[in-house]
Amino acid sequence: MLNGLYVAASGMLQMEKKLDVLSNNLSNINTAGYKMDTPTFESYLKKEEDFPQDIIRQSKYNQTINAVSRLAEVATDFSSGNIRQTGNPFDLALSNPDAFFAVDTPFGIKFTKAGNFKIDNDGYLVTQQGYRVLSRNVENNEGIRIPNGNVSILGNGQITVDGTVVDNLYVVEFEDKSKLQKTGYNLFTAIDTLPEESENPRVMQGYLEESNINPVREMVNMISTHRAFETYQRVIRTMDTLNERAANELGKIA
Amino acid sequence: MLRALWTAASGMTTQQINIDNIANNLANVNNAGFKKSRVNFQDLLYQELRPAGAITATGISHPTGIQIGLGSNVVATEKIFSQGNFQQTGNMLDIAIEGDGFFQVTLPDGNIGYTRAGSFKLNSDGDIVTPEGYLLEPTINIPENATSISIGTDGTVSVTLPGEAATSEVGNIELARFINPSGLKSIGNNIYLQTGASGEPTTGVPGEDGIGSIAQGVLEMSNVNVVEEMVNMITGQRAYEINSKAIQTGDEMLQIVNNLK
Numbered sequence: 001m002l003n004g005l006y007v008a009a010s011g012m013l014q015m016e017k018k019l020d021v022l023s024n025n026l027s028n029i030n031t032a033g034y035k036m037d038t039p040t041f042e043s044y045l046k047k048e049e050d051f052p053q054d055i056i057r058q059s060k061y062n063q064t065i066n067a068v069s070r071l072a073e074v075a076t077d078f079s080s081g082n083i084r085q086t087g088n089p090f091d092l093a094l095s096n097p098d099a100f101f102a103v104d105t106p107f108g109i110k111f112t113k114a115g116n117f118k119i120d121n122d123g124y125l126v127t128q129q130g131y132r133v134l135s136r137n138v139e140n141n142e143g144i145r146i147p148n149g150n151v152s153i154l155g156n157g158q159i160t161v162d163g164t165v166v167d168n169l170y171v172v173e174f175e176d177k178s179k180l181q182k183t184g185y186n187l188f189t190a191i192d193t194l195p196e197e198s199e200n201p202r203v204m205q206g207y208l209e210e211s212n213i214n215p216v217r218e219m220v221n222m223i224s225t226h227r228a229f230e231t232y233q234r235v236i237r238t239m240d241t242l243n244e245r246a247a248n249e250l251g252k253i254a
Numbered sequence: 255m256l257r258a259l260w261t262a263a264s265g266m267t268t269q270q271i272n273i274d275n276i277a278n279n280l281a282n283v284n285n286a287g288f289k290k291s292r293v294n295f296q297d298l299l300y301q302e303l304r305p306a307g308a309i310t311a312t313g314i315s316h317p318t319g320i321q322i323g324l325g326s327n328v329v330a331t332e333k334i335f336s337q338g339n340f341q342q343t344g345n346m347l348d349i350a351i352e353g354d355g356f357f358q359v360t361l362p363d364g365n366i367g368y369t370r371a372g373s374f375k376l377n378s379d380g381d382i383v384t385p386e387g388y389l390l391e392p393t394i395n396i397p398e399n400a401t402s403i404s405i406g407t408d409g410t411v412s413v414t415l416p417g418e419a420a421t422s423e424v425g426n427i428e429l430a431r432f433i434n435p436s437g438l439k440s441i442g443n444n445i446y447l448q449t450g451a452s453g454e455p456t457t458g459v460p461g462e463d464g465i466g467s468i469a470q471g472v473l474e475m476s477n478v479n480v481v482e483e484m485v486n487m488i489t490g491q492r493a494y495e496i497n498s499k500a501i502q503t504g505d506e507m508l509q510i511v512n513n514l515k
Contacts, residue, residue, distance in 0.1 A: 019504055020257040022258070073320055121450055121451050121452065121453045129296070182300050185296050191306045223503075
């Protein structure tokens with residue numbers, strides 16, 4: 001059958017995945033610290049290195065006609081979201097877009113931008129899911145215990161209660177943020193990369209970083225996805241018509 | 255079928271809860287001592303189409319993976335215990351707390367409830383009670399013939415009796431403080447109950463150890479900020495709308511598929 005059919009069908013499949021990613025962005029439009037995902041696509045054809053003897057595969061004609069599209073990666077955009085004033089003493093925003101809070105979870109140390117923390121029943125600073133926020137004092141890292149009193153958190157992550165320094169937030173940066181993978185629950189996992197302590201975390205107490213979704217961009221993306229999907233359908237129908245002619249008309253004896 | 259349909263549906267559901275919460279805040283805008291709540295969201299699980307670091311046929315490892323998120327949900331509704339505005343009422347039994355802390359009241363089942371609503375009354379026995387009739391803890395009895403009640407910033411309640419020049423002390427108001435007030439459970443009537451998450455209450459004299467001081471003749475209004483709630487409502491509505499558009503787009507794409515043949 002005509003190969004173009006598969007190429008167009010692969011386009012439809014990719015648009016479907018693109019809509020999945022867009023929907024997840026839109027679904028998290030109000031999630032604190034959420035970072036937008038962008039899918040990118042690539043053309044795919046079994047490379048000549050895999051089949052060095054195969055002349056047909058290597059031909060430019062084949063590469064143009066038969067390269068299907070596939071999802072190359074879902075990249076996360078780490079630009080800053082809006083920073084909203086809430087006045088809640090345990091809402092912390094990092095106005096440095098490269099900085100992350102470090103959180104201790106049962107499945108390892110994770111990183112987050114969602115600074116809507118609270119105090120648990122043992123007095124530790126925890127995320128909304130109950131995971132402890134890590135302190136800079138790594139040797140004795142049980143989390144940050146905050147005693148009763150007036151808490152004030154400075155821009156460098158220093159936590160003072162009634163004027164006495166009690167602890168420091170462990171705020172980190174990464175050399176290559178593309179190695180951060182989302183794990184859900186507002187957390188990121190570092191894959192093959194080590195955090196370095198941030199020199200300038202710019203912690204803002206009483207503020208919360210919102211998601212960095214731009215609804216206009218997402219709407220435009222959604223429309224273009226929809227239209228591209230429609231176009232591929234036209235291509236498939238056109239090819240189907242050609243096949244129909246081949247099957248029914250070419251062989252007809254007048 | 256399309257993942258996008260369910261993903262966007264989860265977004266609509268979270269926004270629905272968001273609006274429910276905003277509606278409750280707005281419904282209590284004039285409720286003395288009411289504390290607003292806020293909904294916190296989180297992203298849900300991610301479906302991994304290709305793990306990061308996977309090796310391709312050509313022997314190169316992919317630096318990043320392909321993950322598609324499956325939507326959002328509500329992780330917590332959190333009470334925000336910021337100070338409400340004060341309103342001068344001049345009523346002797348209107349008491350406000352300036353700073354942290356809660357009044358303790360005895361509930362009908364014998365448990366202690368905690369409240370910020372300071373519009374107290376006297377019952378027929380002369381005890382200080384909430385408008386619902388719950389006794390203030392520790393119980394303070396005002397003698398029947400008292401001509402005036404004065405409450406100090408440290409919670410000392412004294413009364414003036416007819417024919418006496420000096421005031422006489424009849425009790426002390428104690429306040430309770432929690433390490434994590436956001437973990438308290440609301441049971442309505444402006445009353446909160448202690449939970450595992452709130453921690454044990456520490457009671458004390460108003461004005462000491464981080465507990466707020468007391469102001470007489472003043473009522474603490476709700477801390478609901480109408481402008482903020484309106485803005486939240488607008489963004490909530492638009493987020494709901496945009497998620498419904500994603501469902502619509504997904505649906506139309508399925509329709510296109512159905513028209514293929």
